[in-house]
Amino acid sequence: MTAQPRIQIFQVSTLYGAATLAAALDSGRFGAREDARRILLVSHNAEIPETALRLDAMTGYDRIVARFDETIDWNEAIHPHHPSSWAPRPEEVPLWQRVFRTAWGLADAPVELIVESIQVNPAKALAALFAESSVQLYADGLMSYGPTRGELPQSIACRVRRLLHLDLVPGLRPLLLAEYGVEPELVPDTAFRAVLAEIAEAAEGDPQVTAAVAAEPTALLLGQYLAALGILTADEEEELHIRMLRGAAAAGHTSVVFKPHPTAPARYSTALHEAAEESGVRLTVLDGPLLAETFYERCRPRLVVGCFSTAMLTASVYYDVPIARVGTDTVLERLKPYENSNRVPLTVVDHIVPDLESGEGPAVPGAAPETLTPLVRAVGHCMQPRLHPLLRDETAAYLTARQGDDDTARYFQRERLTELELPGGDGRRAGSRLRRSLARGGRS
Incomplete structure (x- = not known):
């Protein structure tokens, strides 16, 4: 009996993200094309998708689609629900998975998910639907350098294999999913630039x-x-x-x-x-x-x-x-x-x-200055202290060394520093509210 071919489902909502995926595919980051059936799952996440510009209307979209075996519209698949809000109920996951496997002709083949923004739907819904599937992330822009938006269910976090991202700030390492030990992997510059040139050619x-x-x-x-x-x-x-x-x-x-x-x-x-x-x-x-x-x-x-x-x-x-x-x-x-x-x-x-x-002249920033990484790590800790508790001492030292520096203070809200009992906050106010929140597992 021949083995079922692997299914790779690539979820995308922007052309920039699709171009990132195309560059990753072209550089061999997902293996040889003949080794898997590749599905592009397009999601229109605008508040009112019917009135927004559709991804398939973007110039160059057809060039990207050529890299996949087929395209599926996620909005149509879950109609009349909105992709940002719909997710299967836990008790209904087996039923819904069978529905989509049948509708998409997946049979019982193993599925790999490649998604954006795993913290929110539709990526989170897909990870729940295909609960046995490995998950890979790709970053659509600068958000990969920031922390994860919130704690992921362990059932999803343990399945995330890697984070693919563009080298938009050379030398700066992403914080996204670092708390789960997920390794970031660069999409080659040459591959991405070639995809952009291909998209531009379509605008001739x-x-x-x-x-x-x-x-x-x-x-x-x-x-x-x-x-x-x-x-x-x-x-x-x-x-x-x-x-x-x-x-x-x-x-x-x-x-x-x-x-x-x-x-x-x-x-x-x-x-x-x-x-x-x-x-x-x-x-x-x-x-x-x-x-x-x-x-x-x-x-x-x-x-x-x-x-x-x-x-x-x-x-x-x-x-x-x-x-x-x-x-x-x-x-x-x-x-x-x-x-x-x-x-x-x-x-x-x-x-x-x-x-x-x-009055400063425009510039090409180049590699990240040595001041950027400690700033991003400190801001990241203040954004998500529960996800990055090990950054607390580093953040406190960073803020202490910059007391009175207005250029640094603008990145940190005094009220937030007070809540976290960090230098720069109001030392007269106790951080009891935050401690209670952390103790009961609530949001900081």
Whole structure:
């Protein structure tokens, strides 16, 4: 009797993540293609998936899909439930697994899961569904450098084999899943750059890209979706984009492109165009279904400006383009709760990328400075002290050595330090609430 072929299920929700997977596949990180049946499981995680840009509508998606044997839409599979909220009840797991094995033609073949964000659905739901399967993670951007969002069930944690990630900050080691002994593994730079070039090739003849390139821009402004996340108001986010434009103009750029985030709401007023006119800048908005990296390939700007977007580091690491940040100080003040998973990406960018409005010149950051790792580890401990208790003494020493340093203090909230009874907190207040929380296993 012939053995059932291995099934590899790759769960993905963004084109950037799909490109990371493609690079890992191309570099042999998942073995030879003929050794397994590869399924791309696409999840649309937007709050209202029906109104958001679908992954399969992104330019270059077809090139990525060619690496897989088939594609399955997770939203359709669990309809009418939302992928961010649905998970099987424990008592129903055997039934649901049989349902999906039958629907997807898996029979009784062994399944390997390759997922993003194991702490949340749909990855967590898949790990529960295929309870006997090994789990591998890949990191979609800068969040791998931060701690795990919360404690994983032991039934999942013991099955995680490795974390694949891009070398976006050379020399900085991910904290994600470190508490479980999961080893990070780099996706080769050359493989990822080749995939990005392949995606950009698919944009040949795209009218938006052609128009943007014809404008001969020298700077690219990256929008994020901070208002949608409740970090800024819509007006404040619009003002942030205006600050980016004015900063680029002050640096001597007369033609710029604004690239909204693919999942950001389609809300633009005339304010950005008015600011461009006032600054004597030619503005082109590139709001098609394109990765920012496609523009890097086609136009090679001399400056990329953003808040704390992963695409900023992609520009510097893979294209040697100088980058600058705007607005990170405001977001550091607003970001709540302290354990918000955006905190480490924000901290990293704030620490190593020049501030465009301060008069610093844009730069290619290069390898992580020696000050970055201890900062990230201290912030990571303060975010998730229960997951990283062994970092407490290191964090206390770090904070003690930097008492009175405003540049360091901005990364740590006084109230949080007080709760954790760490240097920089209010020493007059006891940390009894935290101790009680830790004693009963609650969230810090």
